[in-house]
Ligand SMILES: Cc1cc2nc3c(=O)[nH]c(=O)nc-3n(C[C@H](O)[C@H](O)[C@H](O)COP(=O)(O)OP(=O)(O)OC[C@H]3O[C@@H](n4cnc5c(N)ncnc54)[C@H](O)[C@@H]3O)c2cc1C
């Protein structure tokens with residue numbers, strides 16, 4: 190059952206300026222979390238509200254889960270300063286998850302900045318699910334493409350361990366200091382234009398800042414390319430009761446409805462989002 194549990198910090202590593210990779214011991218989250226889901230952590234006893242962080246890695250055998258977060262304000266600063274052995278109150282895993290593409294389609298993972306966090310776990314899940322002999326997937330379907338964007342090379346955080354399963358990222362940087370010169374959405378457009386990515390044989394999974402998600406949704410719509418995006422909102426409760434995290438959606442009938450990012454998402458069909 191999902192209720193808050195104490196998660197003990199095992200270690201913290203600083204991986205870029207203001208960006209921390211942390212590992213916590215908590216067996217329930219470690220066993221149940223899937224790519225795209227998040228944990229809701231109470232940074233300290235004086236905090237009223239939890240902070241949502243994507244699950245970055247899990248180890249069900251060891252009973253651990255990892256998060257990757259950037260210090261923005263008081264909550265993430267407190268998390269980054271936790272000492273080994275200290276516990277946080279952790280609720281999760283929460284939200285829905287990224288789903289494996291339909292047969293005949295290859296997964297294109299597009300991450301901006303820290304948006305790479307849930308995509309790394311998804312790349313590992315795809316590797317496990319699609320390489321099973323019973324999956325009958327072609328070589329193309331079994332090999333996801335990973336496109337990552339950063340503002341500049343010194344802020345680029347490479348997802349750990351993916352090289353070991355043969356998934357290498359192509360990079361885009363706003364200033365041209367790493368890989369393609371431009372945004373990661375422009376890199377996707379470039380790879381569609383030169384035929385490396387075939388829209389009819391692909392499905393896109395994106396996570397990153399909202400303007401990037403809007404650009405990705407628009408590009409994919411132009412190419413009739415299915416696209417799932419993970420969205421962020423501040424989340425007071427995290428499990429669907431406060432309505433503090435709603436977004437506008439439409440289903441093609443001309444009417445708009447509100448959906449909760451915490452409960453109906455955070456992963457949505459981009460064609461349904463009103464950006
Ligand atoms: C489903 C989900 C998954 C997330 N995964 C990650 C993750 O893996 N790594 C990570 O670093 N962050 C992630 N976030 C964002 C993270 O929740 C916020 O950065 C965090 O709550 C900020 O808390 P704070 O107390 O440090 O900052 P606050 O003091 O609350 O805010 C500091 C500044 O950050 C802005 N801010 C607050 N929340 C957000 C947000 N959600 N998006 C953009 N700006 C925000 C505020 O407007 C303010 O300007 C995720 C959010 C959601 C909803």
Ligand code: FES
Pocket residue numbers: 423424425426427428429430431432433434435449450451452
């Ligand atoms: S955070 Fe309360 S409904 Fe989503």
